[in-house]
């Protein structure tokens with residue numbers, strides 16, 4: 085087995101070094117099917133098959149894999165943690181810049197840079213000898229705008245998440261032997277995009293946080309994956325507003341609906357409801373629908389819907405309509421401004 089510690093076992097199994105056990109198993113099964121001696125027993129194939137078997141034996145065994153990872157410098161989780169300590173990060177950057185300058189002048193110096201970094205930041209011994217530490221992945225926050233109707237009814241959305249992880253090439257160091265890492269462009273991190281479908285539950289409001297478990301950055305060496313949080317903003321709308329669990333609706337009605345009363349469908353929590361506008365409803369009149377607002381299940385509370393009527397005219401009236409309004413005007417027997425005129 086000692087031989088195999090000199091090989092890149094992940095490459096043999098077509099894997100990234102942070103592959104999960106499940107991925108290792110899947111890749112192994114695929115390769116075994118390709119190179120199995122029953123299929124072709126050429127010398128080359130037999131060798132490859134043996135190599136695959138041995139790689140799998142090491143990588144599928146937690147202890148053996150860990151030992152292999154340590155020997156091969158896959159200890160980026162520790163580097164990441166250290167780098168997150170800003171002070172050290174700055175110190176590192178300054179150090180590496182001056183080291184690079186020197187390295188240009190003195191080639192032999194560049195060979196000792198990695199060792200010097202290890203001494204400076206990780207103690208005298210290199211971290212290769214240390215046990216990998218489980219590091220939890222960071223949570224990711226994404227702002228998400230939704231409409232009032234989506235807030236009331238819940239919705240499904242596709243969101244684009246950008247995951248970041250320490251660069252596997254330089255293991256977060258940004259430099260390899262004094263030269264900038266090409267894989268991560270000396271940022272120490274690599275990003276990957278992922279689109280996922282998320283479900284926004286009904287009843288969210290601006291500032292609500294919707295948690296999608298384990299869709300944050302990946303945990304390392306057995307550390308937990310971070311979560312994804314969707315920070316909700318409900319887009320403004322002239323007709324619906326939320327006040328805690330109450331739904332405030334500005335409802336346009338025609339003058340004749342206001343006069344005669346009407347049955348009107350309005351948006352409500354989880355769907356729509358029909359309401360009755362009584363006859364002779366004035367503009368600005370409020371109708372309260374108790375217990376029809378947003379539900380807070382954890383507190384077993386439910387808000388109300390408060391409808392405010394707004395008598396509204398179309399942009400233009402037809403001749404016929406004007407004629408009818410004139411008739412109304414001529415037959416009106418009331419003085420609507422009696423109280424107004426008597427007010428002191």
Ligand SMILES: [Zn+2]
Nearest residue numbers: 251254265268
């Ligand atoms: Zn890199």
